[in-house]
Amino acid sequence: MIKLHGVSKQYHSSGGSFQAVQDVTLDIQKGEIHGIIGMSGAGKSTLLRIMNVLEKPDQGSVEVDGRELNRLRGRALREARRSIGMIFQHYNLVYNRTVSGNVAIPLELAKAARTERNERVLEVLKFVGLLDKADQYPARLSGGQKQRVAIARALASRPSVLLCDEPTSALDPQTTGEILEVLRHVNRSLGVTIVIVTHDMDVVNRICTRVSVMENGRLISTQPVEVKPNE
Known part of the structure; x- marks a missing residue:
């Protein structure tokens, strides 16, 4: 469903350059809820925005549902993005x-x-x-x-894909649980592939099927999340 191959993103400022994402390859399967976790500054939100080319990678390819988004321009890119929903920490x-x-x-x-x-x-x-x-x-x-x-x-x-950037970090624990249940309902009822960026391992354990760990812009590991017996 989502395939990133060798994507990198560097930012430049008067103070120098910063490598936000470095040579990340990741395959997110159709219908899964995939978590991306890491400390602040690990590059996880940048990686999420690369998935719908809100941040264009300096190198590498971004494929969503068989379309290589980083090769699309103008109307074609806008139409492709309609199949990708996005929610944010502060609602927007x-x-x-x-x-x-x-x-x-x-x-x-x-x-x-x-x-x-x-x-x-x-x-x-x-x-x-x-x-x-x-x-x-x-x-x-x-x-x-x-x-x-x-x-x-x-x-x-x-959309066939929903990208979530820290969707529960501004919420209290009870409300966090309610929002995670809504996302689970979206996934199970509509078959939407969900990617969640978070710094909270509890969120990953409660809803995700697999998790990728990022550190200093690099993908360290991707592994399955153990499903709890009552789920």
């Missing part, structure tokens, strides 16, 4: 738009018909348990509800 919601307005954004960008947009927005809000919040504004929501809106927005365009 538009606070002067309602919940339904936020969820509709990717559908508006794709120029979907109004009727289709409205139906899809209600469908995904129901899926994440926020149908009753459709007309509210994000400022009135809890952190967990805001993250559910972000998940609904990411699902609106029916």
Whole structure:
């Protein structure tokens, strides 16, 4: 589903150069929940953004669902990205738009018909348990509800891949558990391949099928996560 081969990314500034990702090769299988863990500055968030070419690698290839994204440009790249949803630590919601307005954004960008947009927005809000919040504004929501809106927005365009950058690090333990259950539901019900960047091994143990460990921009290991008996 996601194949990275020899990807590297270096940043340059007046203070010098920084190698964020160095020669990473990784194969993420269709339908899995894959964790990427490491200390702050390990390169895990940069690697995640390379997966949809929000960060273009300096070298190497990025293949998602059979398409080599780093070779695409313009409209072709935009269309390919529609199959890749993304959620962030701080939600990235538009606070002067309602919940339904936020969820509709990717559908508006794709120029979907109004009727289709409205139906899809209600469908995904129901899926994440926020149908009753459709007309509210994000400022009135809890952190967990805001993250559910972000998940609904990411699902609106029916992605096959969902990239999650520290999706629970701003949440309390109970809400973290609730969001992980939503993501598990997305994976099991819709067959969406999920990649989660986190610094929390408990998140990995609770939801991931495999985990990759990063250190100083390098991929140190990839291994299966032991499934707990009650899961």
